[in-house]
Amino acid sequence: MMLKALEQFRHRRFRRDLSAYVDDMLSEKARRRLEAHLHSCEACRQELAELRATVETLGSLPMAEVPRSFTLAAPPVAEVRPRPTARRLEFGLRLATATAAFALTLVVVGDFAGLPGGGEQEEEKPSGMLLSANQETPAVAEAVPVGTPAAEETQPMIGAVPAETPAAVEAPPAETPAAVEAPPVEAPAAEETPSAIVGAPAETPEPPGIWSRDVPGVTEGPTPAPAGVEEGVFGFGEQAQDKATVEDAEVDEEADLAPDGAPAVAEEEDGGLSRGDVVRWLEIGLGAGVGILVVLWVTTRFHRGIGDRG
Amino acid sequence: MVIADEGQLVQRSQKGDLGAFNALVEAYQRQVYNLCLRMLGSAAAEDAAQEAFITAYRRLDSFRGGSFRAWLLRIAANNCCDELRRQRSRPAASLEAALEAGSPADISSHSAGPEEEALRRELGRHLQQGLAVLPTEQRLAIILRDIHGLSYEELTEALGCSLGTVKSRIARARSRMREYLMARRELLPSQFRLKE
Numbered sequence: 001m002m003l004k005a006l007e008q009f010r011h012r013r014f015r016r017d018l019s020a021y022v023d024d025m026l027s028e029k030a031r032r033r034l035e036a037h038l039h040s041c042e043a044c045r046q047e048l049a050e051l052r053a054t055v056e057t058l059g060s061l062p063m064a065e066v067p068r069s070f071t072l073a074a075p076p077v078a079e080v081r082p083r084p085t086a087r088r089l090e091f092g093l094r095l096a097t098a099t100a101a102f103a104l105t106l107v108v109v110g111d112f113a114g115l116p117g118g119g120e121q122e123e124e125k126p127s128g129m130l131l132s133a134n135q136e137t138p139a140v141a142e143a144v145p146v147g148t149p150a151a152e153e154t155q156p157m158i159g160a161v162p163a164e165t166p167a168a169v170e171a172p173p174a175e176t177p178a179a180v181e182a183p184p185v186e187a188p189a190a191e192e193t194p195s196a197i198v199g200a201p202a203e204t205p206e207p208p209g210i211w212s213r214d215v216p217g218v219t220e221g222p223t224p225a226p227a228g229v230e231e232g233v234f235g236f237g238e239q240a241q242d243k244a245t246v247e248d249a250e251v252d253e254e255a256d257l258a259p260d261g262a263p264a265v266a267e268e269e270d271g272g273l274s275r276g277d278v279v280r281w282l283e284i285g286l287g288a289g290v291g292i293l294v295v296l297w298v299t300t301r302f303h304r305g306i307g308d309r310g
Numbered sequence: 311m312v313i314a315d316e317g318q319l320v321q322r323s324q325k326g327d328l329g330a331f332n333a334l335v336e337a338y339q340r341q342v343y344n345l346c347l348r349m350l351g352s353a354a355a356e357d358a359a360q361e362a363f364i365t366a367y368r369r370l371d372s373f374r375g376g377s378f379r380a381w382l383l384r385i386a387a388n389n390c391c392d393e394l395r396r397q398r399s400r401p402a403a404s405l406e407a408a409l410e411a412g413s414p415a416d417i418s419s420h421s422a423g424p425e426e427e428a429l430r431r432e433l434g435r436h437l438q439q440g441l442a443v444l445p446t447e448q449r450l451a452i453i454l455r456d457i458h459g460l461s462y463e464e465l466t467e468a469l470g471c472s473l474g475t476v477k478s479r480i481a482r483a484r485s486r487m488r489e490y491l492m493a494r495r496e497l498l499p500s501q502f503r504l505k506e
Contacts, residue, residue: 019481023455025462047488054488058456061434063344067356070339071332076364 011041018048022055097283101290108293112300320378324370331370335363338379341458342386348441348453349390350397358393362386380460380467387450387468394446440490444483451476452483 014037020026021034038044316337322330342362346355366385373381441449447469454460454468465476 016478016481019484020477022484023462023480025477050488050492051484054484054491055456057433057491058437058452058487059459061437061457062430063340063457064347066339066343066359069336070343070360070363071335072328072363072367075326075328076367 010037011044014038014041014044015047018044018051021048022051094283098286101286104290105293108290108297111297316378320370320373323367324373331367334378334382338382339363341379342382345383345386345453345458346390348438348457349387349446349449350393354393354397358389359386362389365389376467377464380464383454383458383460384468384470387454390450391446436491436494437487440487443490444486448479448483448486451479452487455480456484 014034017026017030017034021031026034038048316334319330319334323334339359343355343359346358346362349355350358362382362385366382369385441453444452451465451469454465455462460468462473462476465480466473469476469479471479
């Protein structure tokens with residue numbers, strides 16, 4: 001049973017290679033394997049013969065003569081395109097949007113990663129070590145607006161290392177209730193901290209216990225939302241593709257690497273999707289994803305604020 | 311087919327020499343026209359081919375070496391896709407136009423006898439109908455490969471996708487064409503009856 005299924009699978013793979021074999025486009029190894037299979041598989045031999053006949057027949061189609069000459073009598077009028085400045089502006093705006101979205105994602109992911117699981121972590125926190133680490137790295141500004149709007153004057157530095165050592169570093173929320181209410185996207189601490197050293201967190205010693213406990217929180221928190229976004233975007237493309245051809249869905253080319261996947265989907269004209277459309281949907285999807293993340297983040301913050309007060 | 315001083319002609323065209331560009335048009339117009347003919351049918355092919363050359367002239371500065379034929383055919387192919395999209399938005403005319411595309415009267419005959427000529431025409435009609443039901447990108451791939459004889463390298467340029475994608479599109483298109491022709495075996499010339 002299993003063997004038969006495996007045989008079927010191999011057979012399908014070999015069938016897929018037949019076209020490239022006709023054009024001598026298989027690698028030496030694949031070619032030899034296919035030839036060995038052909039030796040033992042009557043169905044594949046038949047299909048190969050039919051495939052060759054098909055190619056030959058198509059090749060025998062005569063080319064039509066042109067009905068007239070297509071030479072140009074005069075240089076055509078220049079195409080009306082958006083002015084380069086306008087296009088540059090658009091590009092700049094899109095780049096800015098993308099950067100903002102990315103930064104915002106960092107903020108939220110960083111913040112989720114930085115959420116303390118509960119009060120008991122404070123006791124385990126080796127604050128002395130952290131302090132010295134922070135003295136070495138006086139400013140981790142870039143991370144500040146990101147990770148901790150909470151960390152105002154009270155603990156500007158400690159909160160600044162959200163990504164790498166999340167729970168260990170976050171200031172105890174109970175001590176800074178006011179900070180919790182700080183507007184989420186603003187970065188008040190950033191003004192106090194003059195420069196950015198992103199590499200700094202590496203020097204911060206990791207408290208292993210806390211780190212390991214917080215890992216699930218880190219991974220579970222923010223990821224579902226982006227995943228959903230991706231599914232949404234690519235699901236859309238795939239629907240279009242399915243409409244275009246059912247066969248396409250079942251036969252998947254092994255040589256199609258992931259980077260090819262997107263453009264391939266984008267090019268499925270039969271679904272009425274152009275590359276531009278896909279980019280637009282991708283942008284919309286990203287925007288929606290970021291929006292969901294922000295809402296999640298704000299909600300979590302809000303709950304935490306209530307919890308702290310209570 | 312590559313014309314002898316193609317590189318020079320391209321360079322001169324890029325500097326605005328219309329005569330040089332027209333020499334390139336003459337060298338490739340048959341291929342461009344035939345691609346449009348196979349993709350769109352005879353009614354729309356002429357306009358599409360002319361449009362392709364006009365677009366090519368305007369975009370000459372975007373040609374950065376490689377195969378000029380592939381670059382030109384890519385422009386023509388994109389044109390055809392646009393046209394097909396337009397046709398789809400007014401569906402009544404589209405299918406008929408695609409099917410009517412058969413081998414038109416202007417296909418060159420090889421001074422064959424009337425019977426052979428009739429057979430050839432019949433075959434052309436069947437092939438065209440088989441091609442017409444393929445998804446656009448598969449149709450493009452198989453036409454450029456098996457009718458125009460582009461190499462796989464040229465195909466990656468003309469279709470703007472990876473070698474893997476090119477291979478798989480051609481494989482799928484050929485597989486469908488094989489099924490289509492096998493289902494009509496009795497109408498086809500000897501090649502298909504030999505391999506029983």
